[in-house]
Amino acid sequence: MTNERPIRVLIAKPGLDGHDRGAKVVARALRDAGMEVIYTGIRQTPQMIAEAALQEDAQVVGLSILSGAHLELFPRVVEELRQRGVDDVLLFAGGIIPKEDITKVQEIGFQGVFGPGTNTNDIIEFVKSHAPVRA
Amino acid sequence: MAQQTALSAPELVDRIVAGERRALARAISLVEADTPTGREVQAALYPRTGHAQTIGITGSAGAGKSTLVGALAREERKRGRTVGIVAVDPSSPFSHGAILGDRIRMQDLTSDGGVFLRSMASRGNLGGLSETATGVIDVMDAAGFDVVIVETVGAGQDEVEVATAAGTTVLITNPGGGDEIQSMKAGLMEVAQILVVNKADLAGSDTAVTQLKALLAIADLGAWTPPILKATAKTGEGIPELVDAIDRHQEHLHSSEHAEDERRALSRKQIVALARASLHRQALEVAHGSGALDDLVSAVAARRRDPRSAAESLLEAVKREWAASE
Ligand SMILES: Nc1nc2c(ncn2[C@@H]2O[C@H](COP(=O)(O)OP(=O)(O)OP(=O)(O)O)[C@@H](O)[C@H]2O)c(=O)[nH]1
Numbered sequence: 535m536t537n538e539r540p541i542r543v544l545i546a547k548p549g550l551d552g553h554d555r556g557a558k559v560v561a562r563a564l565r566d567a568g569m570e571v572i573y574t575g576i577r578q579t580p581q582m583i584a585e586a587a588l589q590e591d592a593q594v595v596g597l598s599i600l601s602g603a604h605l606e607l608f609p610r611v612v613e614e615l616r617q618r619g620v621d622d623v624l625l626f627a628g629g630i631i632p633k634e635d636i637t638k639v640q641e642i643g644f645q646g647v648f649g650p651g652t653n654t655n656d657i658i659e660f661v662k663s664h665a666p667v668r669a
Numbered sequence: 670m671a672q673q674t675a676l677s678a679p680e681l682v683d684r685i686v687a688g689e690r691r692a693l694a695r696a697i698s699l700v701e702a703d704t705p706t707g708r709e710v711q712a713a714l715y716p717r718t719g720h721a722q723t724i725g726i727t728g729s730a731g732a733g734k735s736t737l738v739g740a741l742a743r744e745e746r747k748r749g750r751t752v753g754i755v756a757v758d759p760s761s762p763f764s765h766g767a768i769l770g771d772r773i774r775m776q777d778l779t780s781d782g783g784v785f786l787r788s789m790a791s792r793g794n795l796g797g798l799s800e801t802a803t804g805v806i807d808v809m810d811a812a813g814f815d816v817v818i819v820e821t822v823g824a825g826q827d828e829v830e831v832a833t834a835a836g837t838t839v840l841i842t843n844p845g846g847g848d849e850i851q852s853m854k855a856g857l858m859e860v861a862q863i864l865v866v867n868k869a870d871l872a873g874s875d876t877a878v879t880q881l882k883a884l885l886a887i888a889d890l891g892a893w894t895p896p897i898l899k900a901t902a903k904t905g906e907g908i909p910e911l912v913d914a915i916d917r918h919q920e921h922l923h924s925s926e927h928a929e930d931e932r933r934a935l936s937r938k939q940i941v942a943l944a945r946a947s948l949h950r951q952a953l954e955v956a957h958g959s960g961a962l963d964d965l966v967s968a969v970a971a972r973r974r975d976p977r978s979a980a981e982s983l984l985e986a987v988k989r990e991w992a993a994s995e
């Protein structure tokens with residue numbers, strides 16, 4: 535009973551663009567910080583992301599988006615999660631999200647929004663301090 | 670973010686039995702973390718196990734296990750069976766972090782309501798895979814999946830451990846893995862009930878089959894002789910034949926003639942493996958905690974003592990500690 539449980543984070547790329555370098559950098563940084571990162575790859579639909587988060591019992595879901603479709607896709611991810619009763623995950627987003635959209639993305643439910651050039655240490659800190667505790 | 674009120678073990682059990690996938694996901698986490706609730710759930714669900722075909726997929730790194738698990742799951746779905754998958758990935762032992770990437774190759778299965786895929790780090794912990802995998806397989810079995818597939822990293826001990834957790838263990842090798850096959854211990858043959866030469870699209874698969882046959886000839890087999898199959902997991906070729914072979918082995922397990930013996934043999938292996946893992950972990954915890962091990966190490970390294978009597982002393986220290994904590 536001494537297993538210390540690492541934080542489980544799902545990293546996914548919704549939308550149609552195929553560049554996942556940024557997502558992989560974040561995945562590796564979180565792994566090196568001791569987390570278990572489930573990496574699902576590119577072109578994920580909101581349904582796939584929500585279903586994977588459910589099956590993996592992820593505490594945190596991080597989405598990377600470059601296509602500009604965040605205001606269209608993010609609410610659908612939140613809705614799919616809600617439909618599955620996944621109501622206690624921490625959401626964060628990275629990639630290219632224009633400054634004027636940051637507040638909107640936060641209102642959708644993404645507590646953390648990280649633009650290009652973010653120091654991965656900031657993401658690690660954010661996840662560590664905000665990830666929901668699992669009893 | 671607020672902490673969700675944790676469900677009790679009986680609540681989790683009810684929801685899992687009712688088919689609630691979120692409860693299943695949560696229970697797997699608790700079993701994996703070996704919490705008291707996790708143990709309670711496992712114990713309560715155990716009488717409901719026994720419905721699923723449990724299949725272990727093992728073999729050396731890069732043999733194509735993940736690809737084959739995906740292909741296998743698709744074939745099982747074609748046959749109308751629901752599938753639970755436990756994909757075990759190596760974790761970097763350094764920080765205990767891990768990147769689990771098996772979902773990438775099974776994306777189509779994520780959208781299939783008849784499939785539940787769970788990724789797991791092997792953690793490199795002392796208890797090893799057997800404790801966790803056995804529990805997670807049981808929970809998926811009790812949740813009602815027709816087939817439960819576990820993929821494990823083929824690192825030595827794990828191959829034996831997965832065999833204790835699954836009803837049918839499939840060992841994956843490759844063409845050109847001749848040296849590897851030669852050096853494989855006959856014991857490994859004895860834990861696998863089906864042998865697959867994957868990547869049969871590459872040259873040399875017939876040679877690999879011949880080598881496996883030779884190894885089987887000297888293995889100590891029981892009533893079941895492992896078939897040797899060729900497959901190309903990447904294209905799905907040979908996978909229907911693999912499912913047929915698994916079905917035949919499962920029939921063998923359940924046939925009136927062998928069922929009782931096989932069930933007892935599997936239960937015995939599971940109990941012994943779990944007890945050994947637990948003993949190992951507890952003993953080392955005591956040994957490290959008390960500093961007894963370090964003292965003995967110094968004595969043996971300086972050749973003031975022999976390792977064998979040092980091991981005995983260590984065991985004595987562990988027993989004293991246990992007696993004191995009672
Ligand atoms: N040519 C060929 N390549 C294959 C076949 N099956 C898998 N591979 C390739 O073999 C490589 C390893 O495949 P995986 O499925 O990741 O193998 P694995 O055994 O799960 O690997 P680890 O989990 O890392 O030990 C990948 O590049 C696959 O595309 C096959 O049937 N033929």
Ligand SMILES: [Mg+2]
Pocket residue numbers: 734735736771820
């Ligand atoms: Mg694999």
